[in-house]
Amino acid sequence: MEETVQHEDIYGEYLVVKALEDGVTIIGLTRGKDTKFHHTEKLDRGEIMVFQFTEHTSAIKIRGHAEVLTKHGKVIGGRDS
Numbered sequence: 001m002e003e004t005v006q007h008e009d010i011y012g013e014y015l016v017v018k019a020l021e022d023g024v025t026i027i028g029l030t031r032g033k034d035t036k037f038h039h040t041e042k043l044d045r046g047e048i049m050v051f052q053f054t055e056h057t058s059a060i061k062i063r064g065h066a067e068v069l070t071k072h073g074k075v076i077g078g079r080d081s
Contacts, residue, residue, distance in 0.1 A: 024064035031058035
């Protein structure tokens with residue numbers, strides 16, 4: 001039962017990415033012994049995408065100027081304005 005609760009905690013994590021420039025790249029990385037790329041998305045300025053951590057996704061890499069919202073707060077990455 002404890003393992004199920006841990007999975008729900010991990011899989012219930014969401015983040016929102018808003019592109020602040022054209023061509024922001026989001027890369028999903030796999031969970032497990034070897035970390036690999038498994039999914040890539042491109043966003044243009046103003047586009048928003050919601051991501052969820054799953055049994056297959058352990059990390060998300062964001063390349064470019066973007067705003068990221070999580071339950072922990074807001075982060076802006078990429079180039080300085």
